[in-house]
Amino acid sequence: MISALSRKFLLYLAHNEAMRQVITAYGMAPQSGFARRFIAGETLEEALQVVLGLNRGGFLVTLDALGENVTREVEARQAAERYLSVLDKIHQTQANSNISLKLTQLGLDIGWELCEEQLRALLEKARVYDNFVRIDMESSAYTQRTLDMYRAFREKGYTNVGVVIQAYLYRSEKDVKDLIAFKARVRLCKGAYSEPKTVAFQSKREVDQNYLRLMKWLLEEGNYPAIATHDEAILQAAREFTKAKGIPSTKFEFQMLYGVRRDLQERLVREGYNLRIYVPFGKEWYPYFMRRLAERPANVQFLLKNIAREFLPAPSKGRA
Incomplete structure (x- = not known):
């Protein structure tokens, strides 16, 4: 369960411009945009x-x-x-x-x-x-x-x-x-x-x-x-x-x-x-999206997994 402190931090991030820029840069990308799970489009x-x-x-x-x-x-x-x-x-x-x-x-x-x-x-x-x-x-x-x-x-x-x-x-x-x-x-x-x-x-x-x-x-x-x-x-x-x-x-x-x-x-x-x-x-989806993350831990896990997919290199397909 998300702690009260973690929830308040996520709600704070809903109004944080730096985090907004990071999330909105990738969130609604065609096909792969992770925010599309919760937002029906722009x-x-x-x-x-x-x-x-x-x-x-x-x-x-x-x-x-x-x-x-x-x-x-x-x-x-x-x-x-x-x-x-x-x-x-x-x-x-x-x-x-x-x-x-x-x-x-x-x-x-x-x-x-x-x-x-x-x-x-x-x-x-x-x-x-x-x-x-x-x-x-x-x-x-x-x-x-x-x-x-x-x-x-x-x-x-x-x-x-x-x-x-x-x-x-x-x-x-x-x-x-x-x-x-x-x-x-x-x-x-x-x-x-x-x-x-x-x-x-x-x-x-x-x-x-x-x-x-x-x-x-x-x-x-x-x-x-x-x-x-x-x-x-x-x-x-x-x-x-x-x-x-x-x-x-x-x-x-x-x-x-x-x-x-x-x-x-x-x-x-x-x-x-x-x-x-x-x-x-709509285009102003970021505050709404962050409030959804604050409500359920599964939503946060979903976000982190998708951000990692955007920023981390894919694992090698060769033999270990």
């Missing part, structure tokens, strides 16, 4: 081929055009335009996919009104196509503003929008109760950012316990919740709980990340559950 066209392939395998999808924390208005508008194009292409190709986005991509750090304007345009386009927009959750510095923006649009009559709750935050118990009362569509995840002990549980045991508690509330009382996890124990607990409570599989979905635990993904589909794959794409 272009929308590449990503759509992945989406359609997943659909043929029985998977639902949510597409994420990667990017975070824009600092200029023009960047926020460009991000919104990218997502408008994603919605158009999903409709044109009849892909079974919705979209996931971060409010900082749409200019939340610049101003509320700018972000609100971009999100409104996306929700209107999604409404025309009978599609859905999931607002991703970011670090705890954005939690309240993200929930406020979500609630503002729900109060304006937009029902095609959902939000994310992170189980490692202390505040999530109250947030889940409020969102259930609001009939919100919630994705529950553990949380992937480095958070201090003043706002978040630090041990896996505590995070898992809180996740299970919130998950059961959402499954029993929520509005089509999305249970986002690769944790086999939690997945089994969800299956046992829904069977015991008589909750049909049509009332919720599981969500997993592209390239992570494909064996589990295929098993859940075979068992008849709705499973949505979170498919990221």
Whole structure:
């Protein structure tokens, strides 16, 4: 298991420019790029081929055009335009996919009104196509503003929008109760950012316990919740709980990340559950990729093996 210190170091590297240059130089190389296990490509066209392939395998999808924390208005508008194009292409190709986005991509750090304007345009386009927009959750510095923006649009009559709750935050118990009362569509995840002990549980045991508690509330009382996890124990607990409570599989979905635990993904589909794959794409893939490494030791081993393949000479094929 990755130690807390190692995880924090990997999350630190997500913002390290020198490491970014090394990883991005090789990560998306044609055929051999090791980041392609977790990233569907740098272009929308590449990503759509992945989406359609997943659909043929029985998977639902949510597409994420990667990017975070824009600092200029023009960047926020460009991000919104990218997502408008994603919605158009999903409709044109009849892909079974919705979209996931971060409010900082749409200019939340610049101003509320700018972000609100971009999100409104996306929700209107999604409404025309009978599609859905999931607002991703970011670090705890954005939690309240993200929930406020979500609630503002729900109060304006937009029902095609959902939000994310992170189980490692202390505040999530109250947030889940409020969102259930609001009939919100919630994705529950553990949380992937480095958070201090003043706002978040630090041990896996505590995070898992809180996740299970919130998950059961959402499954029993929520509005089509999305249970986002690769944790086999939690997945089994969800299956046992829904069977015991008589909750049909049509009332919720599981969500997993592209390239992570494909064996589990295929098993859940075979068992008849709705499973949505979170498919990221775009040139700004490095921070997302590093957060995935921080979550599971197998991901780190995968990276090291592929970096070694790039930098070390191949062994001689002659006789020893």
